[in-house]
Amino acid sequence: MPSQVTNYQCPACTGPLKYDPQSGKLVCEYCESVYDPKEIETLYAQKEAEAEAAKKKADAQYAQAVAQMPEGSPWSEAEANGLKVYNCPSCGAEIICEATTAATSCIYCGNPTVVPGQLGGMLKPDFVIPFQKTREDALAALKQFYQGKKLLPKAFSQASHMEEIKGLYVPFWLFDGKAEGRAIFNASNSRSWTEGSYRVTETEYFQLDRAGTLNFQHVPVDASKNMKDDYMESIEPYDYGELKPFSTAYLPGFLADKYDVDAKESAPRASDRAKQSFMDALAGTVNGYASVGMREGRADFYPSKASYALLPVWMLHTKWQDKDYYFAMNGQTGKLVGDLPTSKGRFWAWFGGIWAAVFAVIEIISRLL
């Protein structure tokens, strides 16, 4: 007999099972069902085995889906002629640009000695979202961004200077797929009333079972090692209404980065986000309870298709007090992100000011009472 480490739950109502020495059986505290200890052990062992098997199955399914998903198509000859490829010897980036545009320096490390290379073996993007915002829009957005940031050092907006602004197409994998899973929640409702000199509280406990599937379209994952993933995720979402089938006609004047993370490697990121959304969706179907907690949950994501897309981004690089600050702006929607420095002086000044004001108000109110 294994030593009692876990508390066993009643199969009928999930109440706690207690061992009754007299009868030698496990009795449920809530619904008083009686079980043989062997019964419960077998049941638990069975449950564990089932869970393991289910996980194995899901993993296998996932691997299969990823392996099978179609990803892009090769360039046609005509298209291949209209493009140039450059390699950067310093950081290894591969830059594509349209034949009439020249790449004079590496878009990532600034190395000016980029070497022309071969297009061959690369996938052609399925989609592109063309640029809607211009360089001027990007500069204006940055100025706007500085406004209203109360903790920004005063000098920043005047003294910082733009090192570089570049507009480039960043490669993304857009995943379609289905999330599937199940969650079991514990919930309760309480009500209270007074009976004579007693306060009576009645609590009802429930178990909620939810399972289903959720479809996703075009979950984006940054396919470039050089582009910071968090920046790219922060400028989401792109409006896919503007998603167009790829054509080199959109490229002139802008640089593009070739993908260097393949779909299989990118899929887990999409999977994580999709599974999280799925769990949120399941939790969203629970209504009418005062308190809810997830007891157990499992979700899996099976991608069905990975599309290769180029999405527009303006990158701005400023320098202030010898530190580099990067900003990324969504080239379609204009959403700008970037981390700004915080002035310690201003922080404490605001803190002190608010603290003093609130303290004064509390003191005045307490005197009046």
Next chain:
Amino acid sequence: MKRILLFLAAAVLLLAFLPGFTALAADEDTLPYVTDAANLLSESEAETLQQKAAELTEKYGIAVRILTVSSIGQNNIEDFAEAVFDQYHLGYGDRNSCIMLLLSMEYRDYDIFAHGYGNDAFTDYGKGLIADDIIPELKVNDWYGAFGVFLQDCDEYLAKAAQGEPVDIPFVLNSFDYSFTDPGDTFQLYAATLSGKPVSVSWRSSDPGVATVDENGLVTAVNRGSARIIAYGDGFSNECCVWVENSANAAATRTLLHGVIALIPALIATLTMKGKMKTVHRQRTAAQYTGWDQLNLQINEDRFLHRSVHRTRIESNSGPRAGGGGGGGSHGGTSVSSHGSSHHSGKF
């Protein structure tokens, strides 16, 4: 005289052995103003006093009486005074007014008894002063002297009462009790006569650690506790009880607590402002790439498990904070019993 004495003795014996007061005497004659059943005075002394008493009765419209008895048995002297008053109709006029000095020699008890107008003219304080006046004579058995002083005082007091200013406590304070919330709070005490004329008194605090008072009667709370603020003047003292709710520390602790509480909004506000400075972060979900309508639920079950009921006894709050009552403060006037009389009794 002797007949009356006999009747009185009979009445006394009856009163001693019978709980109820019967009307066996049935004598409607009222007693002389000075009735000396205990035989303390000579005939002439009694006569002089009787004359004076009659004069006062006529002059002021109130029966001024002196009654001495050898014993009142097991009775309480105040009850006895009221019983005799009723029995022998000792009152005068519409209001049955009376002021009477009653002596019982057995255990040397006295009662200064007032009824009707007597309650108005002879306040508790006044009766006390009269008692103070006559007791020295009574102690040395100077009966004639004591009674003379009694009648003199009655004349004086009735005269004052006739002018609308009966003898009463020299001053009252504007408050019997006061509760301060915090150390440092102040309250102004005043002393004035019953008719409202300010009186100059000297002030003292029974516990300066709780509250202090300056020479103008301004009371200042010092620390948690209770104290009495006493006013002295004209050989009389009156007092006001004060309580201070919060200790000197409590005020400081409260301010500290306010300071700490104020930190919270300051922190929230500045951290929110700081948060705005960082806009780059990973996304937790793919919420924008799906829709609620795309959720396909295959299992959607809510199952009831069990119910539990919990009872707790409600603690009733302790009653209102004790703090009322005027302590030792006096407010003047006369306390009148249900019989309609007031007394000041004691031993000599």
